[in-house]
Amino acid sequence: DSGVTQTPKHLITATGQRxxxxxxxxxxxxxxxxxxxxxDQGLQFLIQYYNGEERAKGNILERFSAxxxxxxxxxxxxxxxxxxxxxxxxxxxxxxxxTSGVQETQYFGPGTRLLVL
Amino acid sequence: xxxxxxxxxxxxxxxxxxQINCTYQTSGFNGLFWYQQHAGEAPTFLSYxxxxxxxxxxxxxxxxxxxxxxxxLLLKELQMKDSASYLCAVNPSGTGFQKLVFGTGTRLLVSx
Numbered sequence: 001d002s003g004v005t006q007t008p009k010h011l012i013t014a015t016g017q018r019x020x021x022x023x024x025x026x027x028x029x030x031x032x033x034x035x036x037x038x039x040d041q042g043l044q045f046l047i048q049y050y051n052g053e054e055r056a057k058g059n060i061l062e063r064f065s066a067x068x069x070x071x072x073x074x075x076x077x078x079x080x081x082x083x084x085x086x087x088x089x090x091x092x093x094x095x096x097x098x099t100s101g102v103q104e105t106q107y108f109g110p111g112t113r114l115l116v117l
Numbered sequence: 118x119x120x121x122x123x124x125x126x127x128x129x130x131x132x133x134x135x136q137i138n139c140t141y142q143t144s145g146f147n148g149l150f151w152y153q154q155h156a157g158e159a160p161t162f163l164s165y166x167x168x169x170x171x172x173x174x175x176x177x178x179x180x181x182x183x184x185x186x187x188x189x190l191l192l193k194e195l196q197m198k199d200s201a202s203y204l205c206a207v208n209p210s211g212t213g214f215q216k217l218v219f220g221t222g223t224r225l226l227v228s229x
Binding site for chain 1: 158161162165206217
C-alpha cells in the first residue's frame with residue numbers, strides 16, 4: 001500500500017458523459033501527478049500539481065482538466081467522454097518537485113478503471 | 118520527440134537471472150526509473166539511476182549508460198511473484214520537475 005488513495009476503483013459510463021476521479025496523496029506529499037494507461041500504450045503523463053498550482057502538463061486533452069485543492073487532494077475531470085478514453089487512470093504523489101536535481105520518487109495509487117460504453 | 122524501447126515480453130525460470138533492457142532517446146535526461154507493475158495494479162518503485170553505473174538493491178540491480186542511452190534491470194534468484202510488467206521511465210525535464218516518459222513495459226513470465 002503506497003498511501004495514495006483513489007476513488008472510485010471502477011467507473012462505467014456512456015459516451016458524451018462527464019466523470020470526476022479523485023486522488024488523495026500520501027500524508028506530507030505536496031505534488032500530485034495524473035497518468036493514463038491504455039491497453040496498447042504505456043503510462044502517459046497527463047498533468048502535475050504542486051501545492052495547488054499546475055506545474056507541468058503532458059499530452060492532456062482539452063476535454064480533460066484537473067485541480068488540486070487546499071487539502072492537497074486532487075480531482076481529474078473528464079468530459080465529453082469517448083470510447084477511446086477507456087483506460088486505467090493513476091494518480092501518483094511525491095514530497096516535492098525537486099529543483100535541486102535530486103529526484104523525488106513518485107508513489108502510485110491503485111488507479112481508477114474507466115470504461116466508456 | 119521522446120522514445121523509450123523495451124522488449125515486449127520475456128520468459129525465465131524460477132531461480133534464474135534475467136536482464137531487461139531499456140534504450141531511450143529523449144530531449145533531455147534527468148534520471149531513469151524502473152517500476153514493477155502487476156496486472157491491474159499500481160506501479161511500484163524499484164530503482165533510480167542518474168549517474169552511470171550499477172545500483173544494487175537486494176535481488177534487483179539497475180545499470181545506466183548515459184552516453185549510450187541504455188539501461189538494464191537485472192533480477193536475480195527469480196521467484197514466481199516476480200512475474201509482472203517492468204516499466205522503464207525517463208525524466209527528460211531539465212527543470213527537475215518530473216514529466217516522466219514511460220516505455221510500454223516488459224512483461225516477464227517466471228515459470229517453475
